[in-house]
Amino acid sequence: MKAKFLVPLFLFLLLVGFLGFGLSLNPREVPSPLIDKPAPDFTLARLDNPEQTLALADMKGQVWLLNVWASWCVACRQEHPVLVALAKRKEVPLVGLNYKEVRGDGGIDMRKVAAENELPMAIERARDWLQSHGDPYDVSILDINGRVGIDFGVYGVPETFLIDKQGVIRHKHIGPITPDALRDTILPKVAALKAES
Amino acid sequence: MRRFLLACGLSLFALVAHAQTAEPVAADQALEERVMALSHKLRCLVCQNQSIAESDADLAVDLREQVREQLSAGKNEDEIADYMVARYGDFVLYEPPMRGSTLLLWLGPLVLAVVGIGVLMLRLSRRNKESAPVLNEAQRAKARALLEKDDNNGTQA
Numbered sequence: 159m160k161a162k163f164l165v166p167l168f169l170f171l172l173l174v175g176f177l178g179f180g181l182s183l184n185p186r187e188v189p190s191p192l193i194d195k196p197a198p199d200f201t202l203a204r205l206d207n208p209e210q211t212l213a214l215a216d217m218k219g220q221v222w223l224l225n226v227w228a229s230w231c232v233a234c235r236q237e238h239p240v241l242v243a244l245a246k247r248k249e250v251p252l253v254g255l256n257y258k259e260v261r262g263d264g265g266i267d268m269r270k271v272a273a274e275n276e277l278p279m280a281i282e283r284a285r286d287w288l289q290s291h292g293d294p295y296d297v298s299i300l301d302i303n304g305r306v307g308i309d310f311g312v313y314g315v316p317e318t319f320l321i322d323k324q325g326v327i328r329h330k331h332i333g334p335i336t337p338d339a340l341r342d343t344i345l346p347k348v349a350a351l352k353a354e355s
Numbered sequence: 356m357r358r359f360l361l362a363c364g365l366s367l368f369a370l371v372a373h374a375q376t377a378e379p380v381a382a383d384q385a386l387e388e389r390v391m392a393l394s395h396k397l398r399c400l401v402c403q404n405q406s407i408a409e410s411d412a413d414l415a416v417d418l419r420e421q422v423r424e425q426l427s428a429g430k431n432e433d434e435i436a437d438y439m440v441a442r443y444g445d446f447v448l449y450e451p452p453m454r455g456s457t458l459l460l461w462l463g464p465l466v467l468a469v470v471g472i473g474v475l476m477l478r479l480s481r482r483n484k485e486s487a488p489v490l491n492e493a494q495r496a497k498a499r500a501l502l503e504k505d506d507n508n509g510t511q512a
Contacts (some may be wrong), residue, residue, distance in 0.1 A: 188444060
């Protein structure tokens with residue numbers, strides 16, 4: 159009973175504890191419900207040859223990374239050197255999902271872009287960007303209207319998905335990949351998945 | 356990303372100005388009302404404190420378009436909510452579903468209120484019982500004497 163005056167102090171410290179924990183969380187990182195679920199099916203035109211397509215089934219049997227990017231995405235520039243370095247190691251195939259190259263760009267008024275011009279414009283912009291910044295992708299595919307992005311639950315570019323041999327999403331990295339995240343999380347997961355039969 | 360933040364910031368000003376929501380696009384008024392009603396229940400992942408009806412973020416526009424397309428294709432509200440949850444998780448719903456992991460969220464306030472009122476009532480009833488101690492004649496006289504002495508001190512000073 160003598161320690162009664164300590165009760166508010168205790169409650170205060172409890173509150174501080176909760177608030178401190180809340181500060182350590184990142185509200186922008188929304189856990190994806192797609193983890194450990196089969197990757198959404200897609201068939202999209204390739205950036206190197208838009209006549210040809212790449213489908214989810216084409217990647218079956220491989221552990222691979224799907225990296226969502228666009229030339230208008232500022233954070234992608236930050237992550238790009240990490241991807242270029244990753245590509246040089248040739249440990250894991252990297253597929254680029256070019257997300258809404260033209261209509262995602264806030265600087266472009268879509269009312270002034272004719273529908274038939276969007277694809278050629280996207281190809282030109284994406285190729286230019288890869289030429290000046292380096293192309294780490296084994297193949298890039300074009301998600302012009304962002305529909306495949308929605309299927310993958312993309313809400314902020316860049317995002318990266320790690321997909322296993324059976325086509326199941328095993329990990330998602332939201333935001334630019336840092337060298338630390340690559341070394342400590344992504345590459346160990348790649349190695350573990352490769353070891354799976 | 357910066358564009359998204361800018362869009363969020365600008366749409367905040369728009370809210371201050373006259374709490375506007377996105378302009379209806381479809382010509383069909385009834386359909387448009389259903390689109391907006393459902394959009395108000397879905398959170399925008401980019402501007403996290405706005406629904407996709409309120410947000411002008413690129414993704415919100417795309418998701419509203421999805422809602423519109425699927426409603427006009429004959430899907431009902433629940434099916435579309437499931438479609439969104441399958442891609443973005445429960446976070447996309449402003450009203451979280453009732454299940455084991457959200458039980459504390461749903462019942463926590465109720466439990467707190469019941470416990471709080473219970474403690475309050477217990478203390479009040481205990482205080483009522485404790486009040487007005489009964490004095491015998493000798494104690495009364497002593498109390499009276501003390502009070503009078505106090506009064507005298509007051510006037511002398």
